[in-house]
Amino acid sequence: GEVEDFTDVEDEKYAKKVHGKDKIHNNYGYRYLIDEEKKINIRKVLDKELDREEKEGRFRTKVKPISAKKKVETEKQGIKLQQVSASQHAISNLKEKVIKRPEIKKVIELSEGVTIKELSERIGIPSNEILQVLFNMGEMLTINQPIDRDIVEILSQEFNFKYSIIDFDESIEEIFKDSDKDMVLRPPIVTVMGHVDHGKTTLLDAIRKANVVSSEAGGITQKIGAYQITYNNRKITFIDTPGHEAFTTMRARGAKVTDIAVIVVAADDGIMPQTVEAINHAKEANVPIIVAINKIDLPSSSPEKVKQGLTEYGLVSEEWGGDTVFVSISAKNKVNIDELLEMITLVADLHELKGNPDAEGSGIIIESKLDKSLGPLGSVLVRRGKIKVGDFFVTGNSYGRVRTIRDEYGSLINEATLSQPVEISGFTVVPQAGDRLFIVKNEKIAKDSVSKREYQKKLLKLSDIRRHVTLEDLAELSKESEIKKLKIILKAESNGSMDAVEKALRDIEEEDIKIDIIHKAVGAISDSDILLASASDAIVIGFGVIPTQKAKVVSKEEDIEVRTYDIIYKLIDEIKLAFKGLLEPKIEEHIKGSIEVREVFKISKVGYVAGCYIVDGEVERGDFVRVLRGEKVIFDGKISSLHRFKEDVKKVSAGYECGIRIENFQDINNGDILEIYEKKTVKQ
Structure with a gap:
C-alpha cells in the first residue's frame, strides 16, 4: 500500500490530488517498453505523441523507477525484477484479481484500434465501468480514444467476453451486411487470363466490338480498366487488363474482384507455363473457370489435345464427365463468341451472383491516374449499392467526395450501379489498385474512418507484426490451431529438381500441418509468384533459382518470405525444424x-x-x-x-x-x- 517513488515531486502531488488516496500507481500518460533490439511493444498509442516521436526519428522510453525497498522485497521472493512500466505491473496485478462476471457467449468482432465507446456498445457494458477498470490500471483514457490489443485482452478477462480482431475494411462490411431479402441478381465480373500471345487481348476486343450498343457505336471507348456489354438483355462486365498479374495484385490487397475466370489456351500451342500459372491463380482464389480454346481456325489446331492436357490440372470438360466448361473459339474471326458469352451467363446463374442495389455503395479501385485537369482519378467497379455524385467516400488512407462519374464511353452520369465500371473524380490522393472504396454518410464519418485507418497502420508498423506466415511461425501457429496447411509456391531449375523437392516435401508432412503446393513451375522466382503468395498467405521456395530483381522489390513491399536452396536436404531440414520451432538464426x-x-x-x-x-x-x-x-x-x-x-x-x-x-x-x-x-x- 506504499506510494512508489516518483522522479518528479509534482507527479506525486498530482496523483494524490486525482486519486484522493495513497494507494496509487505512478504511471501517467503514454509509455513504451523497448528491449535491447529496439523492438517496440505498444502499451498505449497517442497519435499526437507518435507523430512527434516519428518526426524526431526515434522513440523514447518513459519509465518510472521502482523503489529500492520494493525491489529488495521482490527479489527476496525469487522473482527476477526488470525495470518495466508501472502500466505493465498494473496489467499483471489485474490478471490476478479478475472478478468473475457472467460470460458473454457470442464472439465479439472488433476492429483494430477500437474505441472505448465502440467496445461498450458491442459488449453491453457501460463505458464508465470500462473507464473505471482502466483507471485502476493507471490507464487514463477518454471514451473516444482507441485502445490496443493488449488492453482489449485484459478487458476481455475482466468482463468475460471472447473477441476477434478484424481489419478495418472487414469491420465496415460487417456494419453494411445485407439481408437476403434485399439481394438481387447482378452482372458477373469476368477476367480473361492465359499465356502470352494466346489471344487474350484479341478476345476482349472481339467481345467489345461485337456488343457495342448502336447509340454508342460512334463513341470512343475510354481506357478505364473494365467495360460492360449487353448480351441477350444480360449485362456482363469484363476486366480490360488481361492476365493474372492484375487479378492477383488486387487479391493481395484483399479485394475479390472477379466472379469468373476465362482462361484462353491456343489450340496450336497448347498448355504453356503462364497457362498453368493462370489456372493456379484462379483455383487459389476459388473462382469458377471457363476454358476458351482459341485459334481453332488454324490448320495446326488440336482442341482435343488441349482438353486432354488440361485434365492433368484438374480441368475436365463436361463431355468427359467433369464440371469445367470448354468453348472452342476463334477470337480473330469472331467464331463462337456468342457461345462463350452464353456459357458465362449460365455459370453466373449457377453461382447466383447477387448484390443489394439500394445499400450504401462500395466498390474496388481497378486503375488510377493523375489527370492535369481533374486531379486524381480512380476506375471503380461497384460491388454493392450505388455510387452517386456528391457522395462522401473512404478509400485506403484517404477520403473524398464524388465530383464526377464517367462510364467507359466518357459520358457523364449521375450514379453507378452493381458491377458497373466507372471513372470517378474527387480523390484527395491517387488511390491504389485493389483498394476498397466505401460510401459514408458525411464528411465527419469519412475523417474519423481515415483517422482510425492511420492509427491501425501505425500499430502494425510499430508492433513489428508480420502480415504473412513465415517458416518461423509454424510451430507456434500449429499449437494455436491457427494453421492447418503450409502453403508453398515452389520454383526450381528443372522439372527433375521440382519433382524431387515435391516428393521430399510430401514425405515430411505432419499430422497437424499439411503441405499445400499451390503453384509450381520451372524458372526464376517472379513478381507474379510473390503476388500469389501475398494473396494466398504462402511462402516461396526456390530450388536452384533466385528471385528476379522485380520479385525482390515486391517481396519486400508485400512482406513475403522467400527461401532459396541448392541442396535438397537443407531445404527439408529447415522445414522439419520449423515444424518443431527449432530453426537456427536465419541468414538474410x-x-x-x-x-x-x-x-x-x-x-x-x-x-x-x-x-x-x-x-x-x-x-x-x-x-x-x-x-x-x-x-x-x-x-x-x-x-x-x-x-x-x-x-x-x-x-x-x-x-x-x-x-x-x-x-x-x-x-x-x-x-x-x-x-x-x-x-x-x-x-x-
Whole structure:
C-alpha cells in the first residue's frame, strides 16, 4: 500500500490530488517498453505523441523507477525484477484479481484500434465501468480514444467476453451486411487470363466490338480498366487488363474482384507455363473457370489435345464427365463468341451472383491516374449499392467526395450501379489498385474512418507484426490451431529438381500441418509468384533459382518470405525444424551491387580474371558473389581479388571498371551478371 517513488515531486502531488488516496500507481500518460533490439511493444498509442516521436526519428522510453525497498522485497521472493512500466505491473496485478462476471457467449468482432465507446456498445457494458477498470490500471483514457490489443485482452478477462480482431475494411462490411431479402441478381465480373500471345487481348476486343450498343457505336471507348456489354438483355462486365498479374495484385490487397475466370489456351500451342500459372491463380482464389480454346481456325489446331492436357490440372470438360466448361473459339474471326458469352451467363446463374442495389455503395479501385485537369482519378467497379455524385467516400488512407462519374464511353452520369465500371473524380490522393472504396454518410464519418485507418497502420508498423506466415511461425501457429496447411509456391531449375523437392516435401508432412503446393513451375522466382503468395498467405521456395530483381522489390513491399536452396536436404531440414520451432538464426541476404562481365582474361599462374563494369552499388574484396547466366545461378562463392589498373584495391563503386577473380571458379563468360551480396544473421 506504499506510494512508489516518483522522479518528479509534482507527479506525486498530482496523483494524490486525482486519486484522493495513497494507494496509487505512478504511471501517467503514454509509455513504451523497448528491449535491447529496439523492438517496440505498444502499451498505449497517442497519435499526437507518435507523430512527434516519428518526426524526431526515434522513440523514447518513459519509465518510472521502482523503489529500492520494493525491489529488495521482490527479489527476496525469487522473482527476477526488470525495470518495466508501472502500466505493465498494473496489467499483471489485474490478471490476478479478475472478478468473475457472467460470460458473454457470442464472439465479439472488433476492429483494430477500437474505441472505448465502440467496445461498450458491442459488449453491453457501460463505458464508465470500462473507464473505471482502466483507471485502476493507471490507464487514463477518454471514451473516444482507441485502445490496443493488449488492453482489449485484459478487458476481455475482466468482463468475460471472447473477441476477434478484424481489419478495418472487414469491420465496415460487417456494419453494411445485407439481408437476403434485399439481394438481387447482378452482372458477373469476368477476367480473361492465359499465356502470352494466346489471344487474350484479341478476345476482349472481339467481345467489345461485337456488343457495342448502336447509340454508342460512334463513341470512343475510354481506357478505364473494365467495360460492360449487353448480351441477350444480360449485362456482363469484363476486366480490360488481361492476365493474372492484375487479378492477383488486387487479391493481395484483399479485394475479390472477379466472379469468373476465362482462361484462353491456343489450340496450336497448347498448355504453356503462364497457362498453368493462370489456372493456379484462379483455383487459389476459388473462382469458377471457363476454358476458351482459341485459334481453332488454324490448320495446326488440336482442341482435343488441349482438353486432354488440361485434365492433368484438374480441368475436365463436361463431355468427359467433369464440371469445367470448354468453348472452342476463334477470337480473330469472331467464331463462337456468342457461345462463350452464353456459357458465362449460365455459370453466373449457377453461382447466383447477387448484390443489394439500394445499400450504401462500395466498390474496388481497378486503375488510377493523375489527370492535369481533374486531379486524381480512380476506375471503380461497384460491388454493392450505388455510387452517386456528391457522395462522401473512404478509400485506403484517404477520403473524398464524388465530383464526377464517367462510364467507359466518357459520358457523364449521375450514379453507378452493381458491377458497373466507372471513372470517378474527387480523390484527395491517387488511390491504389485493389483498394476498397466505401460510401459514408458525411464528411465527419469519412475523417474519423481515415483517422482510425492511420492509427491501425501505425500499430502494425510499430508492433513489428508480420502480415504473412513465415517458416518461423509454424510451430507456434500449429499449437494455436491457427494453421492447418503450409502453403508453398515452389520454383526450381528443372522439372527433375521440382519433382524431387515435391516428393521430399510430401514425405515430411505432419499430422497437424499439411503441405499445400499451390503453384509450381520451372524458372526464376517472379513478381507474379510473390503476388500469389501475398494473396494466398504462402511462402516461396526456390530450388536452384533466385528471385528476379522485380520479385525482390515486391517481396519486400508485400512482406513475403522467400527461401532459396541448392541442396535438397537443407531445404527439408529447415522445414522439419520449423515444424518443431527449432530453426537456427536465419541468414538474410542484402544485395550490395550488380556487375556486368564485359571481357575475360587468362593470366598465367593466376587463372581467369573477369573484366567488369559496376552497374550499380559497390563491390569489396571478400564479398559474396552469385554468378548468373541468363536466369540461372551457375556459381555461388566469394570475390578473391579486386583490381584497378593492375593495382589491388579494397572496394570499387558504381560507374567504374575493374578486374575480378572469383575463388575456386574459372568458368566465367562475357555477358555473365555478378550479383554481389552480404549475409546478416537475424534471430528467429
